[in-house]
Amino acid sequence: MTTYTALTDAVGGNLALSALVGTLPLIMFFVMLLAVRARAHVSGLTALAVALLVAVLGFGMPWDLALLSASQGAVFGLFPIVWIVVLALWFYQVTVLSGRFEDMRTIFDTIGGGDLRIQAILIAFCFGGLLEALAGFGAPVAITATMILALGLTPLKTATVVLLANTAPVAFGAVAIPITTAGTLTDLDPAVIGAVVGHQAPFFAVLVPFILLLIIDGVRGLREAWPAALAIGLSFAVAQWWCATFFSYELTDIVAALAGLAAAVLLLRFWRPQGAENVRERLGVEKPAAPEALTPGRVWMAVLPYVLVVAVFGVAKLWTWGVNVPALLAATDVRIPWPGLDDRLLAADGTPLGGTVYKLQWLSSPGTLLLIAGALVAVIYAAFDHGGRFRLSLADAALEIGRCFHKMRWSALTIISVLSLAYVMNFSGQTIAIGTWVAGLGAVFAFLSPVLGWLGTAVTGSDTSANALFANLQKTAALETGLDPHLMTAANTSGGVVGKMISPQSLAIAATAVNLEGRESAIFRSVVWWSVGLLLVLCTLVYLQSNVLAGMLPV
Numbered sequence: 383m384t385t386y387t388a389l390t391d392a393v394g395g396n397l398a399l400s401a402l403v404g405t406l407p408l409i410m411f412f413v414m415l416l417a418v419r420a421r422a423h424v425s426g427l428t429a430l431a432v433a434l435l436v437a438v439l440g441f442g443m444p445w446d447l448a449l450l451s452a453s454q455g456a457v458f459g460l461f462p463i464v465w466i467v468v469l470a471l472w473f474y475q476v477t478v479l480s481g482r483f484e485d486m487r488t489i490f491d492t493i494g495g496g497d498l499r500i501q502a503i504l505i506a507f508c509f510g511g512l513l514e515a516l517a518g519f520g521a522p523v524a525i526t527a528t529m530i531l532a533l534g535l536t537p538l539k540t541a542t543v544v545l546l547a548n549t550a551p552v553a554f555g556a557v558a559i560p561i562t563t564a565g566t567l568t569d570l571d572p573a574v575i576g577a578v579v580g581h582q583a584p585f586f587a588v589l590v591p592f593i594l595l596l597i598i599d600g601v602r603g604l605r606e607a608w609p610a611a612l613a614i615g616l617s618f619a620v621a622q623w624w625c626a627t628f629f630s631y632e633l634t635d636i637v638a639a640l641a642g643l644a645a646a647v648l649l650l651r652f653w654r655p656q657g658a659e660n661v662r663e664r665l666g667v668e669k670p671a672a673p674e675a676l677t678p679g680r681v682w683m684a685v686l687p688y689v690l691v692v693a694v695f696g697v698a699k700l701w702t703w704g705v706n707v708p709a710l711l712a713a714t715d716v717r718i719p720w721p722g723l724d725d726r727l728l729a730a731d732g733t734p735l736g737g738t739v740y741k742l743q744w745l746s747s748p749g750t751l752l753l754i755a756g757a758l759v760a761v762i763y764a765a766f767d768h769g770g771r772f773r774l775s776l777a778d779a780a781l782e783i784g785r786c787f788h789k790m791r792w793s794a795l796t797i798i799s800v801l802s803l804a805y806v807m808n809f810s811g812q813t814i815a816i817g818t819w820v821a822g823l824g825a826v827f828a829f830l831s832p833v834l835g836w837l838g839t840a841v842t843g844s845d846t847s848a849n850a851l852f853a854n855l856q857k858t859a860a861l862e863t864g865l866d867p868h869l870m871t872a873a874n875t876s877g878g879v880v881g882k883m884i885s886p887q888s889l890a891i892a893a894t895a896v897n898l899e900g901r902e903s904a905i906f907r908s909v910v911w912w913s914v915g916l917l918l919v920l921c922t923l924v925y926l927q928s929n930v931l932a933g934m935l936p937v
Contacts, residue, residue: 384444387728388811390818392441401819403440404812407433407803408851422843423792426799433803437810448806450723454740455805458566459798461742463559463846465749467793470556472786473756474516477687479782480763480774485684487529491673493646497658498533498667499598500610500646503591505529506547507614508642512688514551515635516752522548523888527895534667535598537896542908543594545883545892549916550587550618552845552879553579554626554634557748560845560878561631564853564871567804569737571868573631577936578872580626580634582923583879584619586916587638591615593912599661606656610649617645627936630699632748636688683766687759694755698746711746718742727809737809797846804850817858827859828928831870832920835877836913843885845878865928869935873924880916883909 393400410432414425430452437443437451477483490504506526513522527544531537553560558576565572591611595603604611621641625634662668676684701707717739719725724738744750760779767774787794807813820827834856838848852874860870882888889902898905927935 383726384447385726385728386443386447386809387730387732388441388443388809388814390811390815392811392815397815397819400441400811400815403436404807404815406436407807407812411803411851421792422847423795423799426796426803430799430803430806433806433810433812436812437806441810441812443810447723447726448810450720451805451809452802454720454723454738455802456798457740458805459801460794462747462749463563463797463801464790464794465747466559466562466752467556467749467797468783468786468790469749469752469756470516470559471521471790472783473687473691473752473759474513474521475782475786476756476760476763476774476779477684479778480767481772482684482687482763485676485680488673488676489681489684490529490643492676493643493650497607497610497655498535498661498665499595499603499607499658500650500655501533502530502535502543502598503547503594503611503614504643504646505533506544506594507550507591507618508639508646510544510547511551511618511635511639511642514548514555515557515633515639516691522551523891524895527892531896534662534665537898538901538904538908539597541892541896541898541905542597544895545888545905545909546590546593546597546912548882548888549879550583550590550622551635551638552839552882553583553875554622554631554638555845557632557752558634559748560849560875562748563801563846564849564875567808567850567853568857568867568871570857570871574868574936575872575875576631576634577627578868579875580623580631581927581935582872582876582920583626584622585919585923586879587619587622588612588615589916589919591618599665602657603661606658609653610646610655613645613649614642618642630695632699633692633695636692640688640692683763683772686762687755690758691752691755694751694758695748698751714745716742716744735809796844797850800847800850804854808854813854814858817855818862820855821859821862824863825865825928827863828865828870828873829921829925831856831859831873832877832880832917832924835874835879836881836917837877838874839878839881840885840913843882843888845875845882848878848881849875866932866935869924869927873920876920876924877917880913880920884913 391397391400393403407429411425411429414420414428434448437448438445490509510522510526513525523544527540530540561576562572565575591614595607595611618638621638622634625637697707720738720740725734727735727738763774764776834852835848838851839845853871856870856874857867860867889905892905893899893902
């Protein structure tokens with residue numbers, strides 16, 4: 383059987399020409415999205431077709447190996463990626479079906495102490511972080527926008543607030559699926575990538591609440607309510623850093639959001655912001671009806687899903703007393719040499735590539751852990767909810783899984799097509815050629831590396847897709863320039879964090895949620911400079927972490 387070894391100068395024996403030809407699938411993907419305005423899954427499938435042609439005709443890859451590469455990428459996209467995304471959405475939907483989601487909203491309204499500014503931060507930043515952790519893919523923007531609009535903020539200001547608030551948690555969204563994807567495609571430990579991101583994203587977590595105050599109530603709002611912004615942002619940031627570094631990168635957003643909420647509760651027991659009683663009058667906002675008083679039992683039942691998911695992941699990732707649960711779960715993983723592909727793709731030294739072995743994590747996958755946690759929540763809710771406003775049957779909870787798969791069908795096809803594209807580009811040598819050529823920038827690449835993630839997420843609307851497109855390129859360029867590949871891969875992920883707010887998908891979701899359809903350009907103008915400014919901060923941070931601040935990164 384024929385074998386194949388990827389070459390960086392496969393096209394005409396020239397590295398630059400090979401890199402140029404290798405970019406054609408990416409160019410096609412962006413042209414389809416931006417110029418043709420095709421749907422994301424159509425753009426992905428078109429780019430995949432171009433990648434296959436480039437692999438076979440440009441890089442000399444046998445056509446059967448190219449197709450088999452695409453098939454492995456598709457299966458990985460389906461499981462675990464789509465599996466995780468759908469189960470994260472389902473977990474959130476269980477709380478909605480039960481009626482307990484409304485109580486969670488009331489908790490955030492109550493904690494704000496009547497101050498519109500703090501309520502908006504808690505909803506957009508903390509509650510949005512919880513939703514990003516579980517649902518992702520636009521759900522946090524849509525849900526928190528309707529909640530904040532109900533507080534009385536103008537539609538444009540509401541859209542700006544929710545898009546900016548969605549910045550800090552994106553890298554760890556949908557149980558950190560962008561980081562898991564990057565780790566699988568680069569063969570780097572996703573826990574290490576997550577830990578590095580945990581040394582980047584917290585800087586934004588500290589800044590964003592202050593920016594939200596500035597947007598909502600100007601300089602006066604900053605002067606009057608800055609302690610709340612500091613307490614919420616700093617606690618969110620510290621929890622993000624700790625969880626990503628020492629606990630579980632998949633649970634980072636959940637732990638951070640709950641920490642921010644707890645900090646607000648403690649602060650508001652001893653401090654009240656100045657001018658809270660005049661904020662609504664100054665902003666021309668009517669005072670809403672007082673939030674419903676909740677019993678301790680209802681509060682507990684509302685937060686129970688998040689406590690359970692932390693417990694399930696904590697046991698699965700950390701429990702070694704008596705029984706080593708992480709090792710036990712890992713032992714259930716099934717390694718499948720990809721039929722027809724394994725042992726036929728060779729490295730330059732003639733050894734088979736390890737990436738052709740597919741790992742089926744049927745029990746240890748975060749998606750399966752979410753299924754277990756969600757099932758526990760459903761059983762408890764079904765046992766204790768007996769009609770009235772709280773009603774959930776196990777049958778409804780089970781059927782909702784199918785509805786979530788149907789709801790996510792086009793997003794799933796996009797994920798599958800983009801992962802197929804990534805596998806073809808990686809195995810054929812297109813990504814390596816681009817990365818090797820980009821490495822010619824030298825140390826400057828460390829400064830520019832977040833721009834790739836920013837651009838990829840801004841165009842695709844997904845940090846996961848951006849990592850699928852560029853993670854291996856970042857690793858290759860890092861190795862060629864002597865930089866830390868974990869740092870550069872993390873930089874791609876963090877770059878996507880600040881690019882999400884200007885993606886057409888996010889803008890459309892925000893516009894729809896606040897009844898500004900057709901005015902996406904106005905929303906774009908209100909957030910674009912914040913996006914660019916935060917990108918420059920990130921580029922500077924990554925550059926410093928690559929040299930003078932290297933000691934701050936996890937070892």
